[in-house]
Amino acid sequence: MSKQTPPVKKNETITLQFEDLTHEGSGVGKINGYPLFVPRALPGEEGTIKVVKVNKNFGFGKLLELTKESPERIEPVCDIKCSGCGLQHMSYQLQLEMKQAQVKNTMKKVAHLDHVPVHPIIGMDKPLHYRNKAKIPVGEKNGELITGFYQRRSHRIIENTETCTTHNQVINEVVKTIRKIANKLGIKAYNEVAHEGVLRHIMVRTGQETKDIMVVLVTRTAKLPHQEEIVKALTDKFPHIKSIVQNVNSERKNAIMGDKTKLIWGDEYIYDKIGDITFAISAKSFYQVNPLQTKTLYDKALEYADAGSKDTVVDAYCGIGTISLFLAQQAKKVYGVEVVPEAITDAKKNAKMNGITNAEFYVGEAEKIMPWWKAQGLDPDVIVVDPPRKGCDEELLQAMVEMQPKRIVYVSCNPSTLARDLRILEDGGFKTQEVQPVDMFPQTPHIECVCWLER
Structure with missing residues (x-):
């Protein structure tokens, strides 16, 4: 053949x-x-x-x-075949082994780093109901609103999110209640084919420590029908709701959120704590979705950064300042940079709220700001990066190499782009010391890693 x-x-x-x-x-x-x-x-x-x-x-x-059958096969807790939790049929131990093997293989094949220790992945004691945020599409079936998840590689909504086993339980209850309220009030779901209707998505965020709840209703229309009835029904049932926000997305596009966000009830922020630092979280803030494992991840990042009282640290992709503010408790000075203006506003607010005065935050692309900092004479001792799934821009990697820090800490949610970027940093004179995988997303194939590099 x-x-x-x-x-x-x-x-x-x-x-x-x-x-x-x-x-x-x-x-x-x-x-x-x-x-x-x-x-x-x-x-x-x-x-x-x-x-x-x-x-x-x-x-x-x-x-x-x-x-x-394999002895590692278990009965999935959830029988809804959406695109979210593809690993529920395997034991949690096998999930961890699979992810560990993936990180090791990727380090070997992509980064050619056979010698680097990849530590055993840090899993969760209870790998269910860990998510503090959900974005749920809204559709229509037989004249009734439905909420659910998109079927894999499609825009067909699979109903019934009230039993989602990765969401914090209160999220499921809030989504179910909003759907019932909207149905009762005759609010139409968005129809993406006809570009008609009102309600596109429901987003719910919760604070792990504070129990605060934020509801974001994403609409096609500038006006939210029956706004007062919705607010009253929700706040009567859920006293922990601190914020109800409307986001307007009037465009024909797949992006969930539009540009315009308006507060319709309560506070613009909800709050949560990681360790002893309090964070204000707005509708568009990036905040890790697994708060228990976030503490584990950041503790490891701080250990690898090993910043002392004389050290200057740069935190690229700093978001709302989550890692920056922990680093500022140890370092002499922290500079954070982030391309999203709202995130920098939040980061400054978080620094002030926690009484942290040695952290400065800047809006811009890290790959453009860092060479400018270098020209101004900023020589960081440590650089921390936590990029999106696509990894670091090559200009940014080059800027990191040119800044010549003693140490780089790379936090990654994608082993493939991490390995690609490590290869570039290795070729630029840095040596990868350790890789620590952390299971931030049980029941899914996603993996978070923290890497420590020395010049």
Whole structure:
């Protein structure tokens, strides 16, 4: 058989043995060396699958029946097949092992850092109901509003979010209540095809320590119908609601939030604490969604930063100042930079609220601001970066190399872009000392890591 011809055809039903997992948690089985990726299958299992897609070098299948089960298979707590929690069928121990292996493999294959210790991933004692924030799309079915999650790779809403096992329980209750109120008041869901209707998304944020609740109603229209009735019904039922906000997104686009945000009841902020620092969180603030593991993550970042009372620290992608303010308790001076103006406003507010005077915050792109700081004579001892999934801009990596800090701490939510960036920093004269994975997102394939590099 020529290498160009896959040994299976689309819609064929075959028996397959699974020997590995992809980084997304699908089972991997091979037919004559040709890999097939099958969601919800585990290593050591055997089953009947239907081939659903055939590419030149690999294919995809759908699990029809298992003839041999792995001891690591468990009954999922949730049977809703949305795009959120693809790992609920495997034991938590296997989830952790899978993520650990992924970080190790990525360090080896992408960064070529075989020698670097990747510590055992830090998991959670209770890996459910950890999320302090949810963004829930709103749709319509048989004339009634529905809330749910988008089915994988589609905009079809799968109903029933009140049982979501990753959300803080109160989030599920708030979403369910808003849906009932809106239905009763005849508020129409947004229809993205016709670009009609009112309610697009419901966002709920909660404070782990304070129990504060913020509700954000994302609408297509500038006016929110029955605003006063909505506010009264919500605040009567949930006394911990401190803020109700309307966000207007009138454009035909996939982005959840629009540019215009207006407070319709209560305070502009809710509050939460990590350790002994209090944070003010607004509707558009970036704040880690797993507060228990955030403390673990930041403790490790602070340990790696090892900033002393004579050290100057730069925190790129500083957000609302979460890591910066912890660093400021140890360092002589901290400079934070962030491209989102609202985040910098929040960071300054948080510094003032906590009585921290040795942290300064600037709006701008880190890759542009840092060379300017360098030209002004700023020579940081430590640089901390916590970029989005796409990793650091190459200009920023170059600026970090040119600033020649003693130490870099890289916090990452994507092992692939982390490994790519570590390779660049290594080539620029830094040596990766340790990698510590932290399980911030149990039941999902996502992984957070903290890395320590020395010049």
